[in-house]
Amino acid sequence: MTIGINCGHTASGPGYGAVGIIKESEHTRLVGHALMGLFRQAGVTVIDCTVDKAGAQQEYLAATVALANRQDLDWFISIHFNASKEHTGHGAEIYTYKGRQYPDALEVCANLTELGFKNRGVKEGTGLYVIQKTKAKSMLIEVCFCDNQQDIDIYQATGGAEGIAKAIYKGIYKKVVLPVKPNLEENHHLDRQGFHEFVGRIAQSDWREHHIVLPSVVIAQAAIESSVGASELAQNANALFGIKLNGWAGRIYIKDAVEQNPDGSYRVDKNEQWRAYDSWEQSILDHNEYIATRSTDGGKTLRYGPVIGCSNYILACQYLKQCGYATAENYEENLINYIEKYGLHQYDEFEPEQIAPEGHLWIVQAGAYKSLNNAKRLQNKLKKMGVVSLIKIYQETFAVSQSVG
Ligand SMILES: [Zn+2]
Known part of the structure; x- marks a missing residue:
C-alpha cells in the first residue's frame, strides 16, 4: 500500500495557509507528519507530497500534483484547516472528486466527529486543483476551522495533531488490517x-x-x-x-x-x-x-x-x-x-530430571542424551518438523557404537 500525503500549503510566501487562532500551514505539517509516522509504522509506503516553497500559488499546486503523480498511490491525502469570514464556521469536512462518498472518507469524517467536531460531510471537490489533477483516489481533509475557538478547543482537547492523525489513519488503514481471519484450526470457544x-x-x-x-x-x-x-x-x-x-x-x-x-x-x-x-x-x-x-x-x-x-x-x-x-x-x-x-x-510442575543409570543413555534417533529432558527437547524439535520419534533407553556401549558407525 502506498499513500501520498500533502501537508497543505507552503511554509511561507505564496501559497501560505490561513492564519486564525492557529496557523494552518504549521498545523497541516504537524498532522501530516504524525499521519506519515502512523502509516510508516504500519509498514505502508508513504510519499511526502508537501511543498514548502513556491513562486506562486499555482506553482505550489502544480508541484504538489507532480509529486503525487510520480507513482501509483492508493490514496492521495491533502491536509487542511478551514477558515470563515465571520470566524463562526466550524466542523470537519472532506472534499473528493465529484463528491464521491468513499467509505474511507465517510469514516474519516465520522472519526473526526467522534472527537467532537461537527460533521460537515463529504463534499464535491472537483473544482479543487489537487483533487482534479491527481491520478489517485484523493481526499482533501479540512480538519476543522483554524479561526474558530470552539473548534480549536476540541482540537487541543483531543490530543492536537496526534489525535487527528489517529482519526484519519483509522478511517483509511483499518480496511487493510481488518478483518483478521479467524483461525479455524483452533477452537476459539473453549470453556x-x-x-x-x-x-x-x-x-x-x-x-x-x-x-x-x-x-x-x-x-x-x-x-x-x-x-x-x-x-x-x-x-x-x-x-x-x-x-x-x-x-x-x-x-x-x-x-x-x-x-x-x-x-x-x-x-x-x-x-x-x-x-x-x-x-x-x-x-x-x-x-x-x-x-x-x-x-x-x-x-x-x-x-x-x-x-x-x-x-x-x-x-x-x-x-x-x-x-x-x-x-x-x-x-x-x-x-x-x-x-x-x-x-x-x-x-x-515438571517431571524431575531423570538421569539414565550408569552405562545407559536416552536415545532419540539423531542423538543420545544422558538426560531424559534433553532427549524430549530434541523430540519436540523433531515433532515441529513433522518427524515422529520414539525415546528408548539403551546401554551406553550400544549407543556409542551406533553413533560411530
Ligand atoms: Zn487550506
Missing part, C-alpha cells in the same frame, strides 16, 4: 478448563525450550486479559494479551484502550493500535518473546528482566506489575488469585 489446557500446553512447551514466563502466569494473564478468550481482541485479532504496537511489524488491530491512571481513575485512549495474529498460539509465543526482549532504552536493559525465567509464580506476578506490564492497580493480586483459585501451579 475455562479447555482454555487453561490450551494455553498451558503451549506455555509449557515454550517454558521448557526458552524459560521466559512461567506457564501458570501465562495462563492467568491470557485468561484475565482476554476474558477467557471471549474478548474483542481475542475473537477479532487472535490476540489473548493486550499488547500495543511497540515496534511490531505485523498485522494491527485498532480499538480504544481503557487505562487506569495512577490515582485510580480510568481514562479512554482512543484508536490505540494492538498487535494482531494469525492464531492464539502465535499470540502466546509473541507474548513470551515480548517479555524476553522488550526494552525501553534501546536494548541496554530489558524491561522485564526479573520476570524472565522466574520459576515462582508469586514473584513473577509481582515483577510483572513492578516492571510496568499493566496499568491496572490490582493486576498482580488478580493474577495470583486466579492462579490459586484454578490450581494453575500444576502447569509449573
Whole structure:
C-alpha cells in the first residue's frame, strides 16, 4: 500500500495557509507528519507530497500534483484547516472528486466527529486543483476551522495533531488490517478448563525450550486479559494479551484502550493500535518473546528482566506489575488469585530430571542424551518438523557404537 500525503500549503510566501487562532500551514505539517509516522509504522509506503516553497500559488499546486503523480498511490491525502469570514464556521469536512462518498472518507469524517467536531460531510471537490489533477483516489481533509475557538478547543482537547492523525489513519488503514481471519484450526470457544489446557500446553512447551514466563502466569494473564478468550481482541485479532504496537511489524488491530491512571481513575485512549495474529498460539509465543526482549532504552536493559525465567509464580506476578506490564492497580493480586483459585501451579510442575543409570543413555534417533529432558527437547524439535520419534533407553556401549558407525 502506498499513500501520498500533502501537508497543505507552503511554509511561507505564496501559497501560505490561513492564519486564525492557529496557523494552518504549521498545523497541516504537524498532522501530516504524525499521519506519515502512523502509516510508516504500519509498514505502508508513504510519499511526502508537501511543498514548502513556491513562486506562486499555482506553482505550489502544480508541484504538489507532480509529486503525487510520480507513482501509483492508493490514496492521495491533502491536509487542511478551514477558515470563515465571520470566524463562526466550524466542523470537519472532506472534499473528493465529484463528491464521491468513499467509505474511507465517510469514516474519516465520522472519526473526526467522534472527537467532537461537527460533521460537515463529504463534499464535491472537483473544482479543487489537487483533487482534479491527481491520478489517485484523493481526499482533501479540512480538519476543522483554524479561526474558530470552539473548534480549536476540541482540537487541543483531543490530543492536537496526534489525535487527528489517529482519526484519519483509522478511517483509511483499518480496511487493510481488518478483518483478521479467524483461525479455524483452533477452537476459539473453549470453556475455562479447555482454555487453561490450551494455553498451558503451549506455555509449557515454550517454558521448557526458552524459560521466559512461567506457564501458570501465562495462563492467568491470557485468561484475565482476554476474558477467557471471549474478548474483542481475542475473537477479532487472535490476540489473548493486550499488547500495543511497540515496534511490531505485523498485522494491527485498532480499538480504544481503557487505562487506569495512577490515582485510580480510568481514562479512554482512543484508536490505540494492538498487535494482531494469525492464531492464539502465535499470540502466546509473541507474548513470551515480548517479555524476553522488550526494552525501553534501546536494548541496554530489558524491561522485564526479573520476570524472565522466574520459576515462582508469586514473584513473577509481582515483577510483572513492578516492571510496568499493566496499568491496572490490582493486576498482580488478580493474577495470583486466579492462579490459586484454578490450581494453575500444576502447569509449573515438571517431571524431575531423570538421569539414565550408569552405562545407559536416552536415545532419540539423531542423538543420545544422558538426560531424559534433553532427549524430549530434541523430540519436540523433531515433532515441529513433522518427524515422529520414539525415546528408548539403551546401554551406553550400544549407543556409542551406533553413533560411530
Ligand atoms: Zn487550506
